[in-house]
Amino acid sequence: xRKQIAAFCTAWVRTARLMVGVKDYETYVARRRALxxxxxxxxxxxxxxxxxxxxxxxxxxxxxxx
Amino acid sequence: xxRFKEMAIWIVVAMAGxxxxxxxxxxxxxxxxxxxxxxAALSVxxxxxxxxxxxxxDKVLQLDPRRLTPxxxxxxxxxxxxxxxxxxxxxxxxAIAGAGPLVGPVLAAQMGYLPGTLWILVxxxxxxxxxxxxxxFLSVRRDGKSLGDMIKTELGPVPGIIASxxxxxxxxxxxxxxALVVVKAxxxxxxxxxxxxxxxxxxxxxGVYTRYIRPGKIGEVSxxxxxxxxxxxxxxxxxxxxxxxxxxxxxxGTSLAWALMIYGFVASVLPVWLLLAPRDYLSTFLKxxxxxxxxxxxxxxxxxxxxxAVTRFVDGSGPVFSGNLFPFLFITIACGSVSGFHxxxxxxxxPKLLENESQARMIGYGAMLVESFVAxxxxxxxSVLDPGVYFAMNSPAGVIxxxxxxxxxxxxxxxxxxxxxxxxxxxxxxxxxxxLSRAGGAPTLAVGMAHILSSVIGGKAMMAIWYHFAxxxxxxxxxxxxxxxxxxxxxxxxxxxxxxYKPIANTDSWAGNLIATALAVGMWGYFLYQGVIDPLGGINxxxxxxxxxxxxxxxxxxTLATVVLLKMQRVxxxxxxxxxxxxxxxxxxxxxxxxxxxxxxxxxxxxxxxKFSASVAEGKxxxxxxxxxxxxxxxxxDYVDATLTALFMAVVxxxxxxxxxxxxxxxxxxxxxxxxxxxxxxxxxxxx
Numbered sequence: 001x002r003k004q005i006a007a008f009c010t011a012w013v014r015t016a017r018l019m020v021g022v023k024d025y026e027t028y029v030a031r032r033r034a035l036x037x038x039x040x041x042x043x044x045x046x047x048x049x050x051x052x053x054x055x056x057x058x059x060x061x062x063x064x065x066x
Numbered sequence: 067x068x069r070f071k072e073m074a075i076w077i078v079v080a081m082a083g084x085x086x087x088x089x090x091x092x093x094x095x096x097x098x099x100x101x102x103x104x105x106a107a108l109s110v111x112x113x114x115x116x117x118x119x120x121x122x123x124d125k126v127l128q129l130d131p132r133r134l135t136p137x138x139x140x141x142x143x144x145x146x147x148x149x150x151x152x153x154x155x156x157x158x159x160x161a162i163a164g165a166g167p168l169v170g171p172v173l174a175a176q177m178g179y180l181p182g183t184l185w186i187l188v189x190x191x192x193x194x195x196x197x198x199x200x201x202x203f204l205s206v207r208r209d210g211k212s213l214g215d216m217i218k219t220e221l222g223p224v225p226g227i228i229a230s231x232x233x234x235x236x237x238x239x240x241x242x243x244x245a246l247v248v249v250k251a252x253x254x255x256x257x258x259x260x261x262x263x264x265x266x267x268x269x270x271x272x273g274v275y276t277r278y279i280r281p282g283k284i285g286e287v288s289x290x291x292x293x294x295x296x297x298x299x300x301x302x303x304x305x306x307x308x309x310x311x312x313x314x315x316x317x318x319g320t321s322l323a324w325a326l327m328i329y330g331f332v333a334s335v336l337p338v339w340l341l342l343a344p345r346d347y348l349s350t351f352l353k354x355x356x357x358x359x360x361x362x363x364x365x366x367x368x369x370x371x372x373x374x375a376v377t378r379f380v381d382g383s384g385p386v387f388s389g390n391l392f393p394f395l396f397i398t399i400a401c402g403s404v405s406g407f408h409x410x411x412x413x414x415x416x417p418k419l420l421e422n423e424s425q426a427r428m429i430g431y432g433a434m435l436v437e438s439f440v441a442x443x444x445x446x447x448x449s450v451l452d453p454g455v456y457f458a459m460n461s462p463a464g465v466i467x468x469x470x471x472x473x474x475x476x477x478x479x480x481x482x483x484x485x486x487x488x489x490x491x492x493x494x495x496x497x498x499x500x501x502l503s504r505a506g507g508a509p510t511l512a513v514g515m516a517h518i519l520s521s522v523i524g525g526k527a528m529m530a531i532w533y534h535f536a537x538x539x540x541x542x543x544x545x546x547x548x549x550x551x552x553x554x555x556x557x558x559x560x561x562x563x564x565x566x567y568k569p570i571a572n573t574d575s576w577a578g579n580l581i582a583t584a585l586a587v588g589m590w591g592y593f594l595y596q597g598v599i600d601p602l603g604g605i606n607x608x609x610x611x612x613x614x615x616x617x618x619x620x621x622x623x624x625t626l627a628t629v630v631l632l633k634m635q636r637v638x639x640x641x642x643x644x645x646x647x648x649x650x651x652x653x654x655x656x657x658x659x660x661x662x663x664x665x666x667x668x669x670x671x672x673x674x675x676x677k678f679s680a681s682v683a684e685g686k687x688x689x690x691x692x693x694x695x696x697x698x699x700x701x702x703x704d705y706v707d708a709t710l711t712a713l714f715m716a717v718v719x720x721x722x723x724x725x726x727x728x729x730x731x732x733x734x735x736x737x738x739x740x741x742x743x744x745x746x747x748x749x750x751x752x753x754x
């Protein structure tokens with residue numbers, strides 16, 4: 001039961017973060033390591049900034065303006 | 067047994083829907099509870115989702131769960147990430163939900179709540195959700211390509227460029243009309259203006275906080291920001307009452323317009339982490355939270371609809387927007403039922419997140435149904451108000467005069483009895499000096515929301531707070547759109563100008579950057595300013611123009627979908643997209659045609675220009691103009707609007723012609739010619 005609640009909360013937090021364009025950092029690190037253990041990995045801070053830049057820099061439509 | 071049970075449930079849902087519709091439509095003279103509208107809408111959504119979207123998924127598109135999605139193929143944990151479908155759903159809904167579905171239905175309420183409700187429901191089921199679903203599907207089958215790229219590969223390079231120009235023009239008109247909504251809401255309102263102005267330092271603080279003090283703590287900073295925002299909102303009341311501060315924040319429309327232009331320019335050249343990102347957090351969470359709150363509020367308060375089901379203004383003589391029910395009701399509602407912009411979002415981030423192709427149905431079709439429900443709620447909020455109050459708020463000063471006495475007399479003359487006392491009392495209740503002629507949807511929605519929410523929490527005493535909360539919430543996310551949208555427009559301009567003069571396309575150069583931003587702000591600023599000084603309210607002119615543009619973009623996306631279905635040789639099912647495409651083309655072209663060539667100067671830009679030119683020739687000055695020079699300006703603006711309308715129409719027709727050409731070539735052969743990327747199947751599942 002406790003596990004389920006924890007999973008539910010994580011899902012909520014992930015949804016809220018993704019709503020503002022910030023993806024999941026742990027998933028990113030895990031995937032990066034899996035692809036190539038020696039590849040450089042962005043810090044959490046850099047990761048958030050990358051996501052912000054992707055969403056808001058204006059090079060693509062991140063969200064509906066209307 | 068299982069089958070029988072399922073059938074029984076759907077029969078119950080269908081009957082609940084039918085009964086609610088009967089209650090709404092057949093009730094004459096008695097008040098109807100808004101809950102019936104909610105039940106009717108939810109039954110329609112349930113049935114549309116269960117049956118129609120499933121038909122599209124299984125038969126028309128033949129979604130294949132065994133096929134790898136772009137997120138799986140290119141999974142880098144960064145841009146392409148297979149994501150849980152509920153998380154993706156939340157993301158997608160937040161990305162498509164904007165101000166449009168809140169404004170359009172409020173304006174459309176002038177014809178009564180029934181026509182608007184019917185179009186919101188039918189439109190989303192057969193057109194809006196279909197468009198979102200199909201563009202998402204097309205993009206998933208093409209490694210997450212954008213709409214523009216898909217048009218280029220499926221229709222050809224020339225239609226690709228035409229579509230980009232069309233999208234740029236839509237952006238300009240959209241930003242102008244949204245900024246105008248904010249101006250209308252804040253003119254002469256020190257409380258609202260203060261609260262909105264306070265969001266800028268709050269956002270800057272949040273930006274610095276997430277960058278230097280507690281990096282990356284989005285949840286934490288959003289909560290701090292929200293608390294500060296609520297403090298600013300509460301303090302706004304003191305500001306409005308203060309003899310020193312109130313005049314500082316009591317601004318005229320034109321001053322607000324200039325302030326917005328300067329803000330838009332500065333915000334879009336600053337680094338995104340400083341201002342845009344924190345505002346994005348605040349506005350996104352506030353928006354989603356308020357939508358949920360409003361839904362709960364409507365169900366608990368169960369307000370009665372005060373607006374008649376159908377008003378006399380279905381004949382096209384209404385004060386809020388001019389023109390007949392066909393085509394202008396459809397143009398006005400726009401986003402709540404079909405929004406062309408969603409085709410850009412559905413071909414943006416979302417296709418790079420899907421875990422499985424089969425989820426395109428729930429995310430593409432499903433999220434749009436929720437968006438349509440937001441439109442229904444906006445319509446309810448406008449319809450629970452006394453119609454007299456509704457018309458006082460939404461009719462231009464040129465029609466109802468500038469005082470409560472004049473307004474009450476004119477509106478009572480239309481058959482919506484109202485006294486000046488009610489109008490002044492309402493203004494007092496919501497903490498404003500006047501509520502007259504605040505067209506643009508936001509203030510009306512705010513009064514409606516205050517009406518509903520204050521009956522749940524706080525009573526009359528809280529009404530002013532609720533009103534300003536609603537204004538804050540709308541203005542905040544509109545302004546976030548204005549700054550983000552200006553950036554998008556800037557890149558589009560750099561891209562397009564870059565084809566003529568290469569150096570300007572360099573997005574890292576400050577010169578190119580500033581020139582393109584100035585051009586972007588200058589263009590939407592021109593239309594905004596023109597709207598602000600228009601005594602007929604501006605919304606009257608600009609909202610239909612935006613509606614035409616947005617429906618036109620949907621028409622383009624659906625044309626692409628139709629052509630691709632033909633290229634896939636799914637000819638038997640092509641009606642699924644052909645029907646909404648045809649309808650949207652008829653609506654936009656008819657509306658465009660009437661905007662150009664109708665006899666009435668109220669509807670047609672050219673007729674209006676002729677009327678003013680004739681007056682100039684006689685040396686007479688017509689209101690709104692105060693001098694002959696202003697008369698010339700009015701005529702000039704009319705020609706600009708007319709040119710823009712003609713360009714929109716030209717874009718639609720061009721896309722149609724190219725579409726027909728490609729479709730004919732696709733039908734001349736018997737094999738599929740759609741340019742999907744080759745299917746890659748999950749291991750061991752290809753033969754399953």
